[in-house]
Amino acid sequence: MSTQTTLASAAIHVVGQYNDAGKTLVGAYRTGVHRLLGGAATRYSNFLGSRQIPLVSEQIKANLIGAQEKVNGFLANRLDIDTGRIVSVMDRVAAGTTSGIETVAGRVARVESPVATSVLNTLTAINQPIATVSVQIADRIAAGAKQIETRVAGEAAKPVRTVKAKAPVAKKPVRRAAARKAA
Numbered sequence: 001m002s003t004q005t006t007l008a009s010a011a012i013h014v015v016g017q018y019n020d021a022g023k024t025l026v027g028a029y030r031t032g033v034h035r036l037l038g039g040a041a042t043r044y045s046n047f048l049g050s051r052q053i054p055l056v057s058e059q060i061k062a063n064l065i066g067a068q069e070k071v072n073g074f075l076a077n078r079l080d081i082d083t084g085r086i087v088s089v090m091d092r093v094a095a096g097t098t099s100g101i102e103t104v105a106g107r108v109a110r111v112e113s114p115v116a117t118s119v120l121n122t123l124t125a126i127n128q129p130i131a132t133v134s135v136q137i138a139d140r141i142a143a144g145a146k147q148i149e150t151r152v153a154g155e156a157a158k159p160v161r162t163v164k165a166k167a168p169v170a171k172k173p174v175r176r177a178a179a180r181k182a183a
Contacts (some may be wrong), residue, residue, distance in 0.1 A: 006049045007107035007124055010131035012098050017138035019094035021145040023087050028149040037072045044068050063127070 045068070048061045111117060 006133050007127060008101055010135050011101045014138040015094050015097045017091055017100070017135075021138075021142040022090050024142070024149050026086055026090075028145070028152040030079060031149070032152045033073045033079050034076060035152075036050040037076055037084050041068060089101050129174050 033059060045065045053061075108120060111120065
């Protein structure tokens with residue numbers, strides 16, 4: 001039953017693409033937060049280093065910058081640990097889902113009843129276009145997630161295609177008196 005395999009492979013492909021898109025977005029989030037932490041640390045140290053603040057010696061400034069670096073280090077470490085756990089959970093969910101799809105496809109492939117085979121072939125024929133569209137959507141979502149990751153990383157990204165919306169057509173108001181005369 002090659003059609004069953006096609007539906008199963010489409011479903012597995014969709015799960016894989018969504019898993020990749022999710023991991024890509026988590027990576028983009030991690031990169032963005034690291035950039036945010038780095039920028040905040042730079043601005044803080046520049047602020048303290050360039051100002052003469054009354055009652056604040058150079059030693060106190062150095063201690064404040066050191067404390068801020070420790071806080072940034074802690075936050076960056078927690079970010080890496082937590083996003084690593086999220087990616088691990090996403091991989092486990094995708095592996096479980098893929099395994100379930102393969103199990104169901106294997107059981108469906110063993111069906112030998114002519115009536116059940118006919119029903120399954122009909123259901124497959126109905127759902128094949130939906131599976132094809134789902135694969136295309138999953139591919140676009142994964143590509144969009146990669147574009148987001150590229151933008152967050154600060155690299156030049158391809159320009160996003162804009163779609164122009166059509167302006168709504170204004171309708172002339174109909175006068176009741178003119179409408180009554182016409183009827």
